[in-house]
Amino acid sequence: MAEAPKLFKVTIDNITIEVPAGTTILNAARQIGGDVTPPAMCYYSKLQGSGGKCRTCLVEVAAGSTADPRPMPKLVASCRTNVMDGMVVKNITSERVTDARNGVVEFLLLNHPLDCPICDQAGECHLQDLSYEHGKEGTRYEFAKRTFEKEDIGPYIQLHMTRCILCYRCTYVADQLTNNRVHGILDRGDHAEISTYISTAIDNDFSGNMIDVCPVGALTDKTFRFKNRVWFTKPVDAHRDCPTCCGKVTLWNRGDEVLRVTARKDQWGEVQSYDGKPGWICNTCRFDKKDMNDWVIDGPMKVARHSVISANHYYSGTVKPQETVAEVMGGRAPKLLMDIHSISDVNKPEVHLSELPGPATGATFNSPTPLKGSNGQD
Amino acid sequence: MRSRDMQLTQRAKQVDRRPMTAWEKLYLPSILKGMFITLGHFFKKKATIKYPEEKRTFSKVFRGLQILNRDEEGRERCTACGLCAVACPAEAITMEAAERQPGEEHLYKEEKYAAKYEINMLRCIFCGYCEEACPKDAIYLSQTFAPANYGRKGFIYKKDDLLIPNPKEDPDGYQKALGERAVKK
Numbered sequence: 001m002a003e004a005p006k007l008f009k010v011t012i013d014n015i016t017i018e019v020p021a022g023t024t025i026l027n028a029a030r031q032i033g034g035d036v037t038p039p040a041m042c043y044y045s046k047l048q049g050s051g052g053k054c055r056t057c058l059v060e061v062a063a064g065s066t067a068d069p070r071p072m073p074k075l076v077a078s079c080r081t082n083v084m085d086g087m088v089v090k091n092i093t094s095e096r097v098t099d100a101r102n103g104v105v106e107f108l109l110l111n112h113p114l115d116c117p118i119c120d121q122a123g124e125c126h127l128q129d130l131s132y133e134h135g136k137e138g139t140r141y142e143f144a145k146r147t148f149e150k151e152d153i154g155p156y157i158q159l160h161m162t163r164c165i166l167c168y169r170c171t172y173v174a175d176q177l178t179n180n181r182v183h184g185i186l187d188r189g190d191h192a193e194i195s196t197y198i199s200t201a202i203d204n205d206f207s208g209n210m211i212d213v214c215p216v217g218a219l220t221d222k223t224f225r226f227k228n229r230v231w232f233t234k235p236v237d238a239h240r241d242c243p244t245c246c247g248k249v250t251l252w253n254r255g256d257e258v259l260r261v262t263a264r265k266d267q268w269g270e271v272q273s274y275d276g277k278p279g280w281i282c283n284t285c286r287f288d289k290k291d292m293n294d295w296v297i298d299g300p301m302k303v304a305r306h307s308v309i310s311a312n313h314y315y316s317g318t319v320k321p322q323e324t325v326a327e328v329m330g331g332r333a334p335k336l337l338m339d340i341h342s343i344s345d346v347n348k349p350e351v352h353l354s355e356l357p358g359p360a361t362g363a364t365f366n367s368p369t370p371l372k373g374s375n376g377q378d
Numbered sequence: 379m380r381s382r383d384m385q386l387t388q389r390a391k392q393v394d395r396r397p398m399t400a401w402e403k404l405y406l407p408s409i410l411k412g413m414f415i416t417l418g419h420f421f422k423k424k425a426t427i428k429y430p431e432e433k434r435t436f437s438k439v440f441r442g443l444q445i446l447n448r449d450e451e452g453r454e455r456c457t458a459c460g461l462c463a464v465a466c467p468a469e470a471i472t473m474e475a476a477e478r479q480p481g482e483e484h485l486y487k488e489e490k491y492a493a494k495y496e497i498n499m500l501r502c503i504f505c506g507y508c509e510e511a512c513p514k515d516a517i518y519l520s521q522t523f524a525p526a527n528y529g530r531k532g533f534i535y536k537k538d539d540l541l542i543p544n545p546k547e548d549p550d551g552y553q554k555a556l557g558e559r560a561v562k563k
Contacts, residue, residue: 117459117513118490226475226490229460311464338530345494345536346472359477365493 008085012036012059013093025078025089026057030268036091037268039101039130041108041215042167043079046270046278050172051079054165055104056130060097063088075100098134105134111146111190112216113162121217123230123308126269127165148193153183154203155357156222156287157211161193164218170194170210177280178204194218205244208286212263212271223287224252224260225359231308233259235301240294245282246274250301251292255347257354258290264301290354438558441506441519444497444535445542445555449487452544455516458492462508462517470501471508487514497540499524499533521557 007018012029013036019028027045029037038059043051051057057079061072066086075097078089091097109131116122148161166185171194174181182204186195210219233252240247252260263281264272272279289295303310325334341349345365353360401407427434436442447455458475476493478486485491502524509518527533543551 115488117457117461118488122459226458226477228475229464231464232460308464340498340534343531343534344472344496346474346496359490360474360493361476361479362482362493364476365474 008083008087010083010085010087010089012089013091019083021082023083025059025061025076025081025083025087026051028083029059029078029089029091033267038078038091039126039133040079040268041126041130041165042169044169044172044213044270045268046273047169047172047176047213050167050169052077054108054167056101056108058097058100058104060090060094061087062090062094102134102136105131106136106139108165109135109139110141111162112165113145115163119160119163119217120220120225120230121163121214124269125217126215146190151195153195154207156208156283158220158222158225159194160218160220161195163216164194165216166192166194167215169213169215170219173210173213174204174207177206177209180204205282205284206280208283209263209271209280211286212265215269221260221262221286222358223290223356227259227353227356227360228254231311234313235303235309237264237298237301238295239298240285240289240296242282242285245285246277246279247281247285248272248274248279249281249285249295251295251297253292254353256292257352258292258295259354261286261289436521440521441504441509442521442523443499443519444502444508444517444540445520446495446537446540447516447518448542448544448552450545451484452546453483453485453487454491454541455487455514456492456495457488457490457514457516458495459513461511461513465507465511467505467507468501468503470498470503472496472498492537495537495540497535499535500530520555 006020008021008023009016009018010025010028011017012025012032015032015036017028017032019031026038026040026043038057040051040057041054043054043057055077057077058075059078060075061081063069063071064087065084067084069086078091083089108127112127116125116128119125122128146162151159151161153159168185171181171184174183183194185192187193208221211221214220230252233254236251236253238249238251240249248264249261250264251258252262261281263279266272270278300313303313326332341347348365351365353364356364449455456473458473460473463469463471463473472494473492473496474494475490478489478491504519506519512518524533524535542555545552
């Protein structure tokens with residue numbers, strides 16, 4: 001018996017590529033890149049066993065292989081189907097796929113609260129991107145959306161169960177990154193929910209990575225909660241010497257204040273890899289280092305042109321643009337007709353949002369000493 | 379030759395460069411003709427009005443001063459989502475968000491609200507993009523314009539200046555501020 005060839009030839013949307021045996025269709029498409037890559041809500045290449053749940057990556061296999069060129073009768077999940085030699089795959093060229101994907105998005109949005117105006121994930125949410133591309137404007141669902149009782153899962157992570165699409169990524173993070181998973185999916189079907197069961201706090205040192213893998217706003221950073229919208233923050237890449245993790249992060253700044261720290265993301269929205277190892281970051285880097293002095297700045301993060309995060313961002317590298325007014329005025333500084341800070345209540349220099357452990361309250365902005373007792377509740 | 383005859387508008391007229399006739403050289407008839415045109419305007423309808431005693435009605439699509447809307451129960455609709463600010467081409471809108479605390483449910487509609495909300499009316503170009511961007515029907519442009527002010531500082535409009543009167547405490551003021559634009563929706 002002849003040995004199987006090492007490289008399989010696969011054609012995706014009329015683009016042919018050679019990939020090693022055992023590669024999934026999704027990963028083969030990612031090697032081509034661009035529009036032919038199916039979207040993935042649950043598959044995460046850095047988490048073993050992920051995928052196969054959300055069905056957004058469905059593709060049509062027009063020919064199974066050279067040996068057996070019959071088409072596959074049903075659409076297949078590309079994240080769970082390996083390529084065969086001579087396989088012909090249709091993604092965006094297939095009407096069936098587009099139609100099925102629209103249906104999947106409609107299903108994902110059935111119970112999604114669509115509270116994007118409040119949600120901290122808005123602007124970097126994969127479900128937002130997906131529904132923008134494939135979703136309908138209205139819903140055909142007539143029943144009440146499923147709701148859950150609010151649950152506190154610890155001081156750092158905010159859980160919004162209503163937004164969850166049950167991709168299971170966070171449970172894989174807990175299984176594969178931390179030594180002890182204390183949360184999971186309870187119940188089945190429509191009742192399925194992510195919970196810690198007895199409301200035990202998730203306090204493992206790498207638990208914060210659940211926030212990064214969550215494709216929607218179900219798990220968000222409590223230290224960043226409501227502090228600013230992502231598109232008004234300035235993302236810069238930075239690093240520090242961290243004994244527990246790689247220490248390579250993206251800081252989301254407002255002025256010189258670090259409002260949020262996340263791991264760096266690659267083009268698929270997944271955590272960037274360094275030397276083949278995923279660059280997960282520890283909770284100390286993520287939640288406790290909210291000072292610019294803790295970090296060494298590498299430069300502004302590259303933001304895709306079409307992303308809302310690129311709005312109102314002007315890049316000049318790490319070099320501060322030159323002030324030209326004084327130069328052309330013969331050394332005289334420009335005369336300010338009005339200093340906006342003398343009248344404006346927004347972005348007051350004495351209010352340090354980055355030092356608050358949780359969301360700001362009315363007391364944060366209105367009390368004379370903003371930082372003391374700023375939580376309003378105490 | 380085509381390019382010489384080409385005219386930008388239909389009203390373009392060739393300049394008459396012939397020497398003046400004796401009648402034209404008299405000059406006075408032309409002056410009198412002009413005077414009669416001026417005199418005729420005394421008896422025509424005036425194009426101006428006596429503002430502020432008299433005010434013009436605005437068109438239904440007039441875009442004036444912004445108003446921050448409340449719902450029927452008087453709760454603020456704005457959730458500080460920032461879409462108006464990112465849509466604003468003049469970058470006139472700034473805000474700061476806060477979390478609604480237990481006991482504040484009668485003040486704010488959603489769990490997040492704008493603790494501070496400012497529009498710089500010096501920057502605002504009244505394009506109405508903020509109204510278009512708002513997912514919560516929280517901001518709309520009314521049919522009044524920003525009153526004049528002696529200083530620049532008076533043009534930084536804060537929440538007190540922008541918020542619509544509470545429909546529970548001041549129903550008449552609320553209806554008046556709501557105007558025609560909001561009723562249409």
